[in-house]
Amino acid sequence: MWSRPSASVPRFSCVLDPAMEHEVQRVRQAFLSGRSRPLRFRLQQLEALRRMVQEREKDILAAIGSDLCKSEFNAYSQEVIAVLGEIDFMLENLPEWITAKPVKKNLLTMLDEAYLQPQPLGVVLIIGAWNYPFVLTIQPLIGAIAAGNAVIIKPSELSENTATILAKLLPQYLDQDLYIVINGGVEETTELLKQRFDHILYTGNTTVGKIVMEAAAKHLTPVTLELGGKSPCYIDKDCDLDIVCRRITWGKYMNCGQTCIAPDYILCEASLQNQIVQKIKETVKEFYGENVKESPDYERIINHRHFKRILSLLEGQKIAFGGETDEATRYIAPTVLTDVDPKTKVMQEEIFGPVLPIVPVKNVDEAINFINEREKPLALYVFSHNHKLIKRMIDETSSGGVTGNDVIMHFMLNSFPFGGVGSSGMGAYHGKHTFDTFSHQRPCLLKSLKREGANKLRYPPNSQSKVYWGKFFLLKRFNKEKLGLLLLTFLGIVAAVLVKGWPVTPPQPSPGRTGQWDPREAWKDCTSHLAEAWIRLASVGSAQENELMPVAASATSLVVL
Amino acid sequence: MSKEEGGSAVKSPGAEPTLGTDPFEDTLRRLREAFHSGCTRPAAFRAEQLQALGRFLQENKQLLHDALAQDLHKSAFDSDISELIICQNEINLALKNLQAWMKDTPASTNLFTKLDSAFVRKEPFGLVLIIAPWNLPMNLSLVPLVGALAAGNCVVLKPSEISRGTEKVLAEVLPRYLDQSCFAVVLGGPEETGQLLKHKFDYIFFTGSPRVGKIVMTAAAKHLTPVTLELGGKNPCYVDDDCDAQIVANRVAWFRYFNAGQTCVAPDYLLCSPEMQERLLPALQSAITRFYGDDPQSSPNLGRIINQKQFQRLRALLGCGRVAIGGQSDECDRYIAPTVLVDVQETEPVMQEEIFGPILPIVNVQGMDEAIEFINRREKPLALYAFSNSSQVVNQMLERTSSGSFGGNDGFIYMTLPSLPLGGVGHSGTGRYHGKFTFDTFSHHRACLLCPAGLEELNNIRYPPYSHSMQELVRWALGSHSCTLL
Secondary structure: OOOOOHHHOOOOOOOOOHHHHHHHHHHHHHHHOOOOOOHHHHHHHHHHHHHHHHHOHHHHHHHHHHHHOOOHHHHHHHHHHHHHHHHHHHHHHHHHHOOOEEOOOEHHHOOOEEEEEEEEOOEEEEEOOOOOOOHHHHHHHHHHHHOOOEEEEEOOOOOHHHHHHHHHHHHHHOOOOOEEEOOOOHHHHHHHHHOOOOEEEEEOOHHHHHHHHHHHHOOOOOEEEEOOOOOEEEEOOOOOHHHHHHHHHHHHHHHHHOOOOOOOEEEEOHHHHHHHHHHHHHHHHHHHOOOHHHOOOOOOOOOHHHHHHHHHHHOOOEEEEOOOEEOOOOEEOOEEEEOOOOOOHHHOOOOOOOEEEEEEOOOHHHHHHHHHOOOOOOEEEEEOOOHHHHHHHHHHOOOOEEEEOOOOHHHHOOOOOEOOOHHHEEOOEOOHHHHHHOEEEEEEEEOOOOOHHHHHHOOOOOOHHHHHHHHHHHHOEOOHHHHHHHHHHHHHHHHHHHHHHOOOOOOOOOOOOOOOOOHHHHHHHHHHHHHHHHHHHHHOOHHHHHHHHHHHHHHHHHHHO | OOOOOOOOOEOOOOOOOOOOOOOOHHHHHHHHHHHHOOOOOOHHHHHHHHHHHHHHHHHOHHHHHHHHHHHHOOOHHHHHHHHHHHHHHHHHHHHHHHHHHHOOEEOOOOHHHOOOEEEEEEEEOOEEEEEOOOOOOOHHHHHHHHHHHHOOOEEEEEOOOOOHHHHHHHHHOHHHHOOOOOEEEEOOOHHHHHHHHOOOOOEEEEEOOHHHHHHHHHHHHHOOOOEEEEOOOOOEEEEOOOOOHHHHHHHHHHHHHHHHHOOOOOOOEEEEOHHHHHHHHHHHHHHHHHHHOOOHHHOOOOOOOOOHHHHHHHHHHOOOOEEEEOOOEEOOOOEEOOEEEEOOOOOOHHHOOOOOOOEEEEEEOOOHHHHHHHHHOOOOOOEEEEEOOOHHHHHHHHHHOOOOEEEEOOOHHHHHOOOOOEOOOHHHEEOOEOOHHHHHHOEEEEEEEEOOOOOHHHHHHHOOOOOHHHHHHHHHHHHOOOOOOO
């Protein structure tokens, strides 16, 4: 996604802006007060956020509308629905997510408590994007609040109306010290990035993503980078082109092509090209009417710089349809380019506009090679009736996410982690994944101060039998069935020792042994044999393990007797 | 697999005639080509590599014991429990669960996607770099390696140049066991590592200091490479007044002096009341004598400091506060006695840097609240330990502080559990590993949604033009809160 001109991002200087530092400090103090942690507080803040969206819906839709020339319905269905859905999902599941999760134990720790406890990270910075200025800023915020963090929100300055409304509304509904909005351009963002945060989630482009990560490295701050890329769309000849083109037209021209997971270009056999052009053209007419410019459902390019950038992509290309532009209103018609040369500019950068190039390929192999020769995209789309072919595309390529036989839809599912790979980003969010992103899953092992006897095993000085026992305890994980068998064996040994040694006083010399039979010696002796036997067993493949278990048990009894 | 070629390890520049100035280029290109060929993806191949890794451990046991003894004066017992068994355990776990870990996990669908098949695919990142430290040179190289191989990546392993004995075994013996088209060991110091980091990797796994961690992350940012940083920090250990001093002393002493204190999760300093300190000192003395005898220098169970540089740094720290126990050192042997320091000031060097040696300072606090405040004033540590008979105290320590991991009433025994991940937070690192967590670390979780090719009627709701009645319908459906559409 595009956020701001990379060339104008100044390098970091060492001076911190005192005002900015003060703001971040204020938020940190609020976090350290601990009030963002209780479940009730988190739920209450999320409910307040939901109230904000519901009560101020008109203001929010108007702001989004004026930034991108978007109809109220589009703003609602593309941005507000997702936010409301996410809040409800969090409210419903948060009580379960914040509880400690017990983990499997081994023999050494079977009497202890071992679990993963989610904890908030601290002060989180969320840098939003301008293309969906509301949802891409608020959706991460929901997860950050749910995880118990304090949050600094930096909306994109390019969608300035939404940025202004967020700065105005959020403090009216949310805790004013824990969650603050900082508005500003490149300079302010650069200042902000010098501050120390506990996590940064950035949505935007690759160039700025690198700058954000480099700034984060100075404080060892973990980052989630939601970037973009050229998301390919492969159309197999075995498919219903009418349906395919409707779905692609919807996903591509939604928000005037300014969608990070929009299909960026089409790969198909040359013979399909004309039909695809024809069908997309018809669908555009059906969706947006004869005169697209008049349609309330069609948006505009965010600003002049992007308008000019997209225009420059059309130079020297074969325009199959569309191509009309109007600089005054930043209008670019839904456009399709055919027979596009992969070396031209339109195939070198993320388009992020209503321009759809078709690159002919010979077959699916060539399509796979084509995709793999480029940076890993954020999304991949494959259309085919042939399930095997879709599976093959998934197996042999890489991308942030995939939708087969449709576009965009994997974004809509919050059980999915949404995020890129390689140059399309790192980390993921949505639903539980956002909660996890903004939480530290702290491993906890709680023991008692008693049972010190068991620890003798690990303290020096050491002996061979300690090594055997160490292996035994460490290599086996706690498992109830095995524990039962172990217990049985143990009882067997105790019984054997009792029968053999205890009632007989003075002890009788055992056959085959010289000298007196000392129960303590025998005990020591047999335990180390036992440990060794069990270790041998542990190194045998797991499949045979269960069958061998009784054998080992009887073997140990034999050793004892 | 066991191709009998010795020379897969890239030697430091000059040792091997390479074209141009970059000794790594050819190796990295070879590995990347191998990854693109897809040969690392089948489960059978991954299992084969893991089994070979297990064979490497079993067949070279003596060699490894010798190397670890040479580097850190480790006893066979210490080598076994802190390095070799842990690695073997990870291999066994990965082999046992490989199929399950690799399997696509189904994702739940919503109303819009009810008819679709939704799953998360775990795919390898590609070319992975593992940079290992010298303090547990086998464990911290091989445990990440197990996960990286299990996840189907090609791996470049860069062992520490400081633990020379182990580095040699890893460079010369290990590559004989693994498929050399997919795995390489590269050698070198800071300069070569800097050069290595200029290359693009698909994942970097680094274990070491926060200072170098920043360098690694900065280098990774240039290629947008995700990183796991396993760093260190000063791990506090709070001892409540109600504890049995001897039991606490046993547990703390063992974990502090294990590997001569050169463990990233070791308790770094004690926080307790002056009264508890009075009870702890004789108990610590007793534990040290029982563990290492009257002359710890002659004990086979006490490690040595890795090199002269570290030795000099640690010897300087002995001047902080007042030596209550130990304090002896021997330069020729790089020996530092198990030491306890008291009357330590917060501003002294021993309380400013991670100690990473057999020195245990005791800082006095009046109670739990002061201890918590003391801990929260500092960078988030990799581990935090609290000793108390009261579960309330332990839980308070847990809730009101942050740290990579938490141990109640014991040291880093949680390291033996692959079900508990190891990883820091804040300055002690990002990311986590061990067991399945390592596999997940080295896998990209790719969201895959397969929609029906037909049933286009159902999609009409989302296509423009949007009529007024349709808007009302959507609003109504969502307003009822009967379901979550998105």
